[in-house]
Amino acid sequence: MDAATHRRLLGLFAAEAAESLTALGETCARFSAGPDPAAVVEFKQVAHGLKGAAAALGLAPLVDALHRLEGLAADETAAARARIARALEVLGAITTGLSVHGQLGQSELDVLAALVGGGAAAPERPARPAAPATAEGALERLTLPAREVDDALRLASAVARQAAALPDAAGAPGVELALSADRLEALLLEFRMVPAGQAFEGLDAEVGALAAKLGKDVGLEVRGLEVRVDRNTLQFARAMVRHLVRNAIDHGFEAPTDRARAGKPARGRLTVAAAVLGATLEIRVADDGAGFDADGIRARLSAAARDPARIASLSDADVLLQFAAAGGSTRAEATDVSGRGVGLSAVVSLVRSKGGDFRLESVRGQGSTVTFDVPLDAYSAEVLTVGSGGLLFGIPLTAVERTLRIGEGGVALQPGPTGPMVPVDEQILQLVALPTPDRGPAPRFAVVVRANQRRVALGVEDLGDATRVSPQRVPPAVHPDALVTGVALLPSGDPLQLLSPHLLLDAVLPASAAPPEAPAVAAVPERRRLKVLLAEDSLSTREVLRVLLEQEGFVVRVAGDGAEALEAARREVPDVVLSDFNMPRCDGPGLSRALRAAPATARLPIILLSSQADERSKAAGAASGADAYLVKSQFNAALLRATLRRLGVEE
Amino acid sequence: MKRLSPLQVRVPDPEPLKAQAALLALPPEAEDTHAVLALVGFRLGAHACAIELGVVSRAVARLGRVVPLLGGSQRLAGIAFIDNVPHVVADLWAATGAGVRPRATLTEAPALVVVREGWRVAVSVDGPLDLLEGGQLRATPASAVAGLALAGSHASGAMVLSAAWFKGWVEGLDAR
Numbered sequence: 001m002d003a004a005t006h007r008r009l010l011g012l013f014a015a016e017a018a019e020s021l022t023a024l025g026e027t028c029a030r031f032s033a034g035p036d037p038a039a040v041v042e043f044k045q046v047a048h049g050l051k052g053a054a055a056a057l058g059l060a061p062l063v064d065a066l067h068r069l070e071g072l073a074a075d076e077t078a079a080a081r082a083r084i085a086r087a088l089e090v091l092g093a094i095t096t097g098l099s100v101h102g103q104l105g106q107s108e109l110d111v112l113a114a115l116v117g118g119g120a121a122a123p124e125r126p127a128r129p130a131a132p133a134t135a136e137g138a139l140e141r142l143t144l145p146a147r148e149v150d151d152a153l154r155l156a157s158a159v160a161r162q163a164a165a166l167p168d169a170a171g172a173p174g175v176e177l178a179l180s181a182d183r184l185e186a187l188l189l190e191f192r193m194v195p196a197g198q199a200f201e202g203l204d205a206e207v208g209a210l211a212a213k214l215g216k217d218v219g220l221e222v223r224g225l226e227v228r229v230d231r232n233t234l235q236f237a238r239a240m241v242r243h244l245v246r247n248a249i250d251h252g253f254e255a256p257t258d259r260a261r262a263g264k265p266a267r268g269r270l271t272v273a274a275a276v277l278g279a280t281l282e283i284r285v286a287d288d289g290a291g292f293d294a295d296g297i298r299a300r301l302s303a304a305a306r307d308p309a310r311i312a313s314l315s316d317a318d319v320l321l322q323f324a325a326a327g328g329s330t331r332a333e334a335t336d337v338s339g340r341g342v343g344l345s346a347v348v349s350l351v352r353s354k355g356g357d358f359r360l361e362s363v364r365g366q367g368s369t370v371t372f373d374v375p376l377d378a379y380s381a382e383v384l385t386v387g388s389g390g391l392l393f394g395i396p397l398t399a400v401e402r403t404l405r406i407g408e409g410g411v412a413l414q415p416g417p418t419g420p421m422v423p424v425d426e427q428i429l430q431l432v433a434l435p436t437p438d439r440g441p442a443p444r445f446a447v448v449v450r451a452n453q454r455r456v457a458l459g460v461e462d463l464g465d466a467t468r469v470s471p472q473r474v475p476p477a478v479h480p481d482a483l484v485t486g487v488a489l490l491p492s493g494d495p496l497q498l499l500s501p502h503l504l505l506d507a508v509l510p511a512s513a514a515p516p517e518a519p520a521v522a523a524v525p526e527r528r529r530l531k532v533l534l535a536e537d538s539l540s541t542r543e544v545l546r547v548l549l550e551q552e553g554f555v556v557r558v559a560g561d562g563a564e565a566l567e568a569a570r571r572e573v574p575d576v577v578l579s580d581f582n583m584p585r586c587d588g589p590g591l592s593r594a595l596r597a598a599p600a601t602a603r604l605p606i607i608l609l610s611s612q613a614d615e616r617s618k619a620a621g622a623a624s625g626a627d628a629y630l631v632k633s634q635f636n637a638a639l640l641r642a643t644l645r646r647l648g649v650e651e
Numbered sequence: 652m653k654r655l656s657p658l659q660v661r662v663p664d665p666e667p668l669k670a671q672a673a674l675l676a677l678p679p680e681a682e683d684t685h686a687v688l689a690l691v692g693f694r695l696g697a698h699a700c701a702i703e704l705g706v707v708s709r710a711v712a713r714l715g716r717v718v719p720l721l722g723g724s725q726r727l728a729g730i731a732f733i734d735n736v737p738h739v740v741a742d743l744w745a746a747t748g749a750g751v752r753p754r755a756t757l758t759e760a761p762a763l764v765v766v767r768e769g770w771r772v773a774v775s776v777d778g779p780l781d782l783l784e785g786g787q788l789r790a791t792p793a794s795a796v797a798g799l800a801l802a803g804s805h806a807s808g809a810m811v812l813s814a815a816w817f818k819g820w821v822e823g824l825d826a827r
Contacts, residue, residue: 489737
């Protein structure tokens with residue numbers, strides 16, 4: 001691993017540790033206040049996750065201390081609670097030092113060992129005075145315009161990118177500068193995060209007033225209030241949610257008498273749920289109202305379509321999506337609440353312009369659910385840089401499936417009815433070019449981009465590195481048809497345009513091209529690169545493993561937990577699943593059981609990774625149907641290859 | 652006598668022309684005849700021009716690399732970074748009906764920066780830039796450059812653009 005990557009991963013770990021320590025402090029406060037078994041379990045899970053991240057980076061002393069800290073949580077004595085609280089403070093100092101100096105401070109480690117190991121008495125720390133409830137106390141907090149924080153973050157990001165690009169000859173001062181810059185960027189990024197609850201404040205009153213005005217009775221339930229989200233993302237989500245809520249009350253819910261006739265409770269139920277899934281914020285707005293008449297909408301679309309057979313072949317969900325995106329209307333008259341008809345097209349368009357996705361499900365008579373997601377953090381995107389037509393573009397890594405060299409030593413292009421095609425595994429994909437003003441030379445690489453379950457091979461002249469950028473928004477009013485969602489400046493000074501995979505595929509693929517199964521072609525001679533689906537909830541561990549595996553030639557797709565991995569495996573079956581043991585929502589054994597239960601993945605090689613080497617965990621892994629169980633601290637590419645050979649997986 | 656059918660001119664995108672016509676049809680505003688404190692001078696080809704300093708947030712002597720935005724509006728040159736901040740680039744030549752100049756030309760040209768809500772516009776002009784003392788403007792002459800509305804002329808001979816027109820032109824950049 002090169003020095004710049006290692007620096008970046010240490011920065012990620014420090015940022016993740018800061019979050020974890022905050023969570024640990026909060027859970028510690030809960031079980032210190034009184035018996036709270038749930039808090040103890042949560043504490044252990046967070047500590048375990050941080051331990052895994054530390055193990056991935058080879059920070060053995062931290063791994064050991066965190067392991068002991070997990071055990072200490074079971075001790076209900078006041079002395080143990082005090083030691084935990086103090087240990088968390090020392091851990092904070094250690095991770096701060098790590099981000100600044102790039103190494104663990106031995107003196108702090110000694111203190112930590114004493115605290116969690118039950119050895120020498122822990123040094124006492126003077127009690128922190130309580131914050132005075134005076135004007136002086138008020139001065140402890142600052143209120144800043146959010147724009148200034150954004151500007152500071154932008155500058156910090158620029159410094160971090162430039163520092164990361166310092167040559168190795170810069171030596172230790174360069175490393176320190178890069179780590180400090182990463183830490184500063186992470187700190188400022190944290191300033192932008194606000195709990196989702198802030199965005200939904202007052203929504204219940206708004207719902208009540210609007211429902212009363214329309215003679216309806218609607219109760220609101222909001223879930224996920226504690227989720228912390230980038231302020232800009234949340235502002236956007238709030239605007240979309242208000243629009244959807246107004247539409248649901250106006251058009252979705254029936255009057256109480258109609259509901260009673262339909263056997264429903266007089267009071268309608270409206271649910272707004274926020275959740276963070278990987279790098280996206282997912283918002284769900286569900287109602288138990290009348291639902292959409294999918295058959296009627298299908299008939300209307302068919303009557304207006306040039307190709308009615310295609311409309312007939314669409315699923316109900318696709319019919320509703322097409323209807324919503326096209327500005328479909330279920331009403332002849334506009335209302336002063338939500339305008340004419342459903343009016344979902346604005347939400348669809350805005351969500352897609354942010355690089356997000358939109359889904360609409362509905363059952364006639366039972367209600368509708370609108371789900372949309374948007375990138376969680378618009379200020380930090382990991383992209384693959386590509387060059388085309390003399391310009392540089394960034395494609396979000398989450399949308400990049402793989403890259404291929406075209407021509408000598410790579411894949412051969414095949415003639416197709418609409419232009420060249422590229423064989424990708426068992427499929428051939430259309431090779432498309434970016435519509436740049438200046439045409440460049442023939443493409444030398446193909447980047448397989450996926451969005452909305454469509455794939456395309458994007459021909460580019462140059463293929464750069466995966467890099468993290470802080471894009472700035474392109475004013476949509478000025479460039480309404482732009483295929484980019486932001487622009488950023490690379491450390492080299494070159495401007496980079498951040499492509500929106502959704503807009504790109506819409507622009508380069510004809511509507512009828514979605515998503516046909518391409519015919520099979522003969523295998524092209526190329527060394528097969530194994531596709532690994534990596535499920536890991538810790539960002540820094542995930543990054544360490546991804547870098548490690550990609551350096552070894554594996555094609556890696558990542559998932560933030562078992563549920564995400566299961567969805568990814570259903571979309572495309574990988575060659576092997578490498579999964580963390582403990583994860584939220586769906587853990588490794590749960591993922592293993594779910595994969596074994598589905599015919600398409602029943603025989604898929606599954607390897608569980610854990611920082612625990614105990615027999616009980618191994619037995620749980622085996623019982624779930626996993627093929628192998630590896631310990632994180634011993635994990636490396638050679639061990640993975642040996643395990644894969646043993647499982648009969650050939651490259 | 653055979654009547655000729657009325658001549659019809661088809662314009663692919665009439666909105667910018669409509670917006671331009673509306674701006675030019677505005678009666679001169681009182682502010683344009685007032686004394687001004689200071690002006691920033693520039694050139695548009697052979698013509699010496701100026702605009703009230705208060706209208707622009709800054710002026711840069713060299714715009715730097717201008718990048719066309721993929722799928723972006725053809726009426727704009729693209730995006731340029733000034734001090735790490737992206738600016739939408741508009742060419743004042745386009746207001747005269749001459750179209751946007753080549754990006755290579757804009758890269759070396761100076762620009763006047765106007766801040767709009769949430770984003771910035773770099774209006775490309777010709778150099779050199781100059782700071783002119785204000786004072787009472789002379790009576791508004793007929794504009795020597797088609798498409799530009801004037802507030803008057805400066806003692807130096809520079810045509811002083813109408814501040815209201817200039818702001819309206821920048822605001823109109825997002826007209827589809």
